[in-house]
Amino acid sequence: MTFEQFDAWSRAEEKPVILIPLGSQEIQGPMVPMGDFMLTREVAAGVALASGAIAAPTLPFGYAEYFRTVPGGIALSADAFRATLTDILDNFLDHGFTRIVILNGHSGNYPLVDQVIRNARKKHGLLVPCINLWRSIPDALWTELHGDFGKKAFSHGGDPVTSVYMHYFPQLTHADRAKLPETPGTLADLPVAGLAGVKFQDIEIGMPVNVDDRCPDGIVAGDPARSSADKGKKIAEHLVAFCSDFIAHFRASDPKVPAMQKTGK
Secondary structure: OOHHHHHHHHHHOOOOOEEEEEOOEOOOOOOOOOOOHHHHHHHHHHHHHHHOOEEOOOEOOEOOHHHOOOOOOEEOOHHHHHHHHHHHHHHHHOOOOOOEEEEEOOHHHHHHHHHHHHHHHHHHOEOOOEEEHHHOOOHHHHHHHHHHHHHHHEOOOOEOHHHHHHHHOHHHOOHHHOOOOOOOOEEOOEEEEOOOEEEEOOEEEEOOOOHHHHOOOOOOOOOHHHOOHHHHHHHHHHHHHHHHHHHHHHHHOOOEOOOOOOOOO
16 A cells, blocks of 8 residues: 555544554475465455455564574564564554554464563553464364364464465465374473473473474474365454454454553552
């Protein structure tokens, strides 16, 4: 949009809603490209079309420290990610846009997103919601898509990302490269559990795990061979409908909250 087109849109909308799409540039297994930010961009475009919101350009890089050991990825430091997201929000908040919704397509971003939106509440007295896209898929849909395997399909290197890639970008996918995850590696002579730590006496212990400590190919769990474009289409349709429903609710609500009050005895 030109600045005039954006100005005309914002003036025509009674309560304009801005979408901030976030993603990452990281290993997703040998089946699909590293740039999963492309998926957030496509979902955000669908949500904007369905809801009347405007999608800002997608931030393609996220906080993905545990993927930094794989060449080709681009990860922001925690400080850089917080500063960049804060600047993006401030550019809209400074011009009076009070309804901003973050669409987060990389779960690893969220702890830092939470810090930024809490600061926005403290500084501006505004609620900035964040929808973590891949965690917005209900159990019923997992069962519909994967039967008894269900939510076990939810994994890094598996679904939903692989199926959604097959839906939006079939020409960039390599279904013949899909395979079951390898046996987890070890750290400190303990089995690696996901990307968050290790297991000791069947209890998870936090540890700075890198993806290649767990698996060299990025397939952490699940079974990407079960992924398909049809499943990706259903996931994308659900996400667009769910996010659009939320935007309709948020547009009708008041995003302002009372300023923090000091209490004393």
